[in-house]
Amino acid sequence: MGELVPDLRLQEPIIEKLTSSPEFSSVTVFKVAFDKQKDVVQALGPQRRSTLI
Template sequence: MRAFTRMAAFAGTAFVTLIAATAFAGELKPFETTAFEAAQQAGNPIVVDIWASWCPTCAAQEPIVEKLAALPDFSEATVFKVDFDKQKDVVQALGAQRQSTLIAFKGASETARSVGDTDPASIETLFRSALTN
């Protein structure tokens, strides 16, 4: 019985931790023009992640982007995921040449861009650039 009580207490703590982490998390969502434009008009921090399912660099970037989006520092940021193969019009409108492109915005102003970067520190710098006023 005592082991069950400890296990239940641990599960409860884990649940509360998960809820708290979720409350601080930035939002990851598929790119939609209207949502992107609304976030820009509101002056929000934005990161656009142009990825492809077959891209090994994109696969390396994915856990870094997800981890950063979950940090309290980036709770106000929205990460828009653009499918390189299916959203060619968006890729072109953003001036991207390749998949594995990350573009940071503060509102409508582009603050940073990288292509093929898998260094967590420099990707974090890109994210932080979207927070500047």
């Protein structure tokens, strides 16, 4: 994914741990490149990078 922004660098191991646990087995995580996937960003409407929706 290239250079990670600081918030994502902190969030990523936490998200990985959570999604590997049975309680969150049905959760799907999408990583969106804020600068490159403008259509997805516009559709989801985050106001800043590293937004969890």
